[in-house]
Amino acid sequence: MAYHGYQGGAQTNYPPPGYQYGNTAPGGFTRGAPSMAHIDPAIQGWFYAVDTDRSGAITANELQKALINGDWSPFDLDTVKLLMNLFDVDHSGAIGINEFAGLWKYIQDWQQVFRQHDRDRSGAIGINEFAAALRGFDLDVPPGLLTIVQWKYASTSGPGRRPELTFDRFMRASVTIRQLSETFQRLDTDRDGWIQINYDEFMKTVLSLP
Amino acid sequence: MAYHGYQGGAQTNYPPPGYQYGNTAPGGFTRGAPSMAHIDPAIQGWFYAVDTDRSGAITANELQKALINGDWSPFDLDTVKLLMNLFDVDHSGAIGINEFAGLWKYIQDWQQVFRQHDRDRSGAIGINEFAAALRGFDLDVPPGLLTIVQWKYASTSGPGRRPELTFDRFMRASVTIRQLSETFQRLDTDRDGWIQINYDEFMKTVLSLP
Numbered sequence: 001m002a003y004h005g006y007q008g009g010a011q012t013n014y015p016p017p018g019y020q021y022g023n024t025a026p027g028g029f030t031r032g033a034p035s036m037a038h039i040d041p042a043i044q045g046w047f048y049a050v051d052t053d054r055s056g057a058i059t060a061n062e063l064q065k066a067l068i069n070g071d072w073s074p075f076d077l078d079t080v081k082l083l084m085n086l087f088d089v090d091h092s093g094a095i096g097i098n099e100f101a102g103l104w105k106y107i108q109d110w111q112q113v114f115r116q117h118d119r120d121r122s123g124a125i126g127i128n129e130f131a132a133a134l135r136g137f138d139l140d141v142p143p144g145l146l147t148i149v150q151w152k153y154a155s156t157s158g159p160g161r162r163p164e165l166t167f168d169r170f171m172r173a174s175v176t177i178r179q180l181s182e183t184f185q186r187l188d189t190d191r192d193g194w195i196q197i198n199y200d201e202f203m204k205t206v207l208s209l210p
Numbered sequence: 211m212a213y214h215g216y217q218g219g220a221q222t223n224y225p226p227p228g229y230q231y232g233n234t235a236p237g238g239f240t241r242g243a244p245s246m247a248h249i250d251p252a253i254q255g256w257f258y259a260v261d262t263d264r265s266g267a268i269t270a271n272e273l274q275k276a277l278i279n280g281d282w283s284p285f286d287l288d289t290v291k292l293l294m295n296l297f298d299v300d301h302s303g304a305i306g307i308n309e310f311a312g313l314w315k316y317i318q319d320w321q322q323v324f325r326q327h328d329r330d331r332s333g334a335i336g337i338n339e340f341a342a343a344l345r346g347f348d349l350d351v352p353p354g355l356l357t358i359v360q361w362k363y364a365s366t367s368g369p370g371r372r373p374e375l376t377f378d379r380f381m382r383a384s385v386t387i388r389q390l391s392e393t394f395q396r397l398d399t400d401r402d403g404w405i406q407i408n409y410d411e412f413m414k415t416v417l418s419l420p
Binding site: 142145149155180197 | 295352387391394408412414
């Protein structure tokens with residue numbers, strides 16, 4: 001293959017075990033519609049704490065208020081929407097308790113990945129740690145692109161300040177780059193590293209990203 | 211031309227008058243490096259209020275703390291970075307006072323565009339208002355894409371709730387869709403509505419968007 005990209009092979013820690021993005025297929029985490037009796041009481045407790053208007057479902061805005069990074073900054077809305085998009089499997093616009101159980105586990109699994117790559121235990125991922133994480137996901141980002149990605153997803157920046165990614169942006173960056181790479185691979189049917197794409201599909205592909 | 215997209219022609223209110231994105235060319239707003247004597251004292255006052263650490267330059271994080279939507283929500287970081295990217299013309303990683311004067315005017319011009327399209331004066335742009343705004347910018351978004359764009363950029367959503375865009379996300383959505391459309395047009399050298407693009411350029415194009 002002539003292009004860098006997701007090379008397949010062993011999936012070490014990405015995506016977190018047991019998950020497939022947007023999975024509603026047999027074997028997915030919502031199959032069998034578990035009753036609340038099967039949901040960990042701790043998760044039930046969290047669900048009711050996040051569902052502040054007691055509607056029985058969690059909106060993006062409620063979820064955003066509940067999710068905090070290691071530095072106490074709130075999750076950015078685009079990351080919250082990424083999560084909603086993955087777990088609102090019945091497309092109701094909100095997360096029910098069964099969907100929430102999956103979302104909760106997903107975040108926990110990603111936190112584990114984050115901690116594993118935050119080697120200096122700063123609570124944020126530096127650009128070298130991020131590059132290593134992408135390699136760990138078998139995602140080969142073209143070298144010239146790392147600076148762009150670093151600028152785009154860093155939560156902190158400024159003169160003399162090391163650009164770093166908080167947890168929310170680390171998760172969003174990883175999922176977006178993976179999705180982008182997979183989209184290209186899907187369109188590159190003859191595997192020559194080039195794709196042909198028309199305007200509507202180009203816009204749809206890009207604007208569907210997290 | 212066989213594809214929808216930015217059709218050129220009369221630029222009614224987009225981009226706000228006097229601006230070109232990322233413009234450092236002659237005629238751009240940074241030419242002549244005006245001394246502080248030429249900067250409106252009100253803008254100087256705002257600059258020093260935003261520059262909370264008195265460093266003489268404004269970082270993305272300082273700017274984010276200062277920018278508030280009509281509903282008192284802070285600007286999202288990606289919109290702040292879009293602004294930094296446009297106005298940090300010397301690539302110092304922060305905004306000096308001359309750069310700030312341009313940024314300030316840019317936001318004011320966009321606010322005018324926002325108010326003009328917020329026909330029901332709700333302080334947020336509904337999806338029909340947004341579609342009308344895009345048409346006003348001569349940006350023709352494929353019909354099937356409006357739902358995706360609505361989901362992606364809405365600041366509020368949930369069952370029974372009308373998805374709406376706050377000012378920050380309205381500005382970011384408009385700039386992103388415009389940039390995307392222009393990128394496609396630039397790559398579509400033979401104007402047949404199709405482009406050929408390789409992996410590296412595809413990744414770079416998409417990850418360089420705001």
